[in-house]
Amino acid sequence: MELRLLNYFATLAEELHFSRAAQRLSISQPPLSVAIRQLEEEIGAALFERSSKGVRLTAAGAHLLPRARQLLALAGQAVQETRDVGQGVSGHLRLGFVGSALYRGVPQALAHFQSAHPQVRIDMRELNSAEQLLGLQQAELDMGLVHSVMLPEGLRSQLLMQEPFVACLPRQHALARHAVLDLAQLKHERLVLFSSTVSPLYHQRIYQMCMAHGFAPEVRHEVRHWLSVLSLVSLGQGSAIVPAALQRVGMPDVVFIPLLGEQPQSELLAVWRSQPDNPLVHKLLLSLQEAVQAVAQGG
Template identity: 35%
Template sequence: MEFSFAQLEGFVAVAEEQHFGRAAARLSMTQPPLSRLVQKLEHSVGAKLFDRGTRGARLTRAGEAFLVDARRLLALANRAPDRARRVAAGAAGYLRIGFTGASVFGVLDAALTAIGDTLPDVHVELSEMVTNDQVAALNRDEIDLGLARPPFDTDAFASRLIHREPLVLCVPGGHRLADLGRPVTAADLANEPLIMYAPDNARYFYDLVIRLLPIAHRNVVHSVSQIHTMIWLVAARRGVAFVPASATRMTIDGVAWAELEGQPDAPVELHLLWSRTHTNPALVPALQALEIIRA
């Protein structure tokens, strides 16, 4: 089946005017060419669309059904150039965001709200992945923007600090360290079983904890990569764990939180990360929208 938009426009005009002469005047053409357009359309469709008479033209049942789709096709065709321009300008289209599990606690919601309020016609696709996987996905053009932990290859990627926070200690409910009335010190942790970050899959947090705290590796009972897994293990009374303060928003029974002594102010960093060779027009206005989120 083949037909042109000119045929659809002619058909809709006749259907609405119920008269070939009036429809031709509306389209700034004479009646014979319009009649031929409609005849060709009927031939392509394989059905009679009008009952023609001396008083005008009325839609057949087939014509009534075809009118619904014809209007839809014309509306789509009229919107297509504007949508193409909006996509090219980054005001419409899609944005693929990778995020670490811990960024869900506050930062991701704020980012999605900022993008949604500013760019309502940009559809956001989310993928949870650790920083190393985000870097690989950016290199493969599988995501456009990451919420990731440093360090980064500054030749390949641009980044912007979006959030920082302190580390806190997660302990089982009723644990002595939760009721000290003061920040927990390294000496307090000397004989505590530790749930630690895996050095391969959670390198950022592993290096951060090792740098800030004198960890006794003999005390490490589990090494995992996801913060929510650490907290569940603490709830099971397997040990204590160092987690970003935003994790305290998780409502898990059987855990408590304690402040840590001696750490620098808000050492945990989260960055926006994107490729310097990105091709998605929506990324630039999205980054502008995210300017309102300050570390």
């Protein structure tokens, strides 16, 4: 059943006059009459009684009218909602993120984005970088916030920020009063490290940093979350090398000390699918870029 025919029917049912209905529809009367007969034949029931005194609805027509109005309203709503999604006014985004992203301006970006786009729903999932890439490839995520990765085909990325690694020590540690540390000073430390199964690139990067300073790190604990790293350090269970952003966590009984010399950077990237193009992804990316830079600059 064509929506066009339902629209013609509903207009004639309101006017009960072919000429006035045709005028409202910006068509001539003969096409309107043909359309009504076509609808009646399709339904298998007369919808109007026609006489020299005018036009009136049959029982079948009176039954159809509220349903026709409902279908036309739903169709109009579907068109408007689809247009809004296409223009990035409304919709649904599924955002993956690594834990450290929470201390790099992501909550501020989401608050700003939701204020500007109240009709957009954002669902967040904390996943490691590899899990996010898989989620993007399987269309289970619309955007991911990941550490440095090798991107599979079909994905695009934008660097949001990079920052140094710093030493994280228990407050009572003998080195905790130093203003800066040479990484080699941690040679005899037992380290709390991110699990190689959760974030192999981070795990490898810390190992490479230590090896470049003449020692293989002694790993005491491997954990899945950055907060677990900080918690174990605060309890005196070891030391760690962490992204500088984790200084914003506010964990008690830990100190963060810059490292001497040129060191690899900790990076945060936004990743999304190249196709299909999603205007909401690009709008969220702009909010992320602004908020992350503000946080990095101390704003």
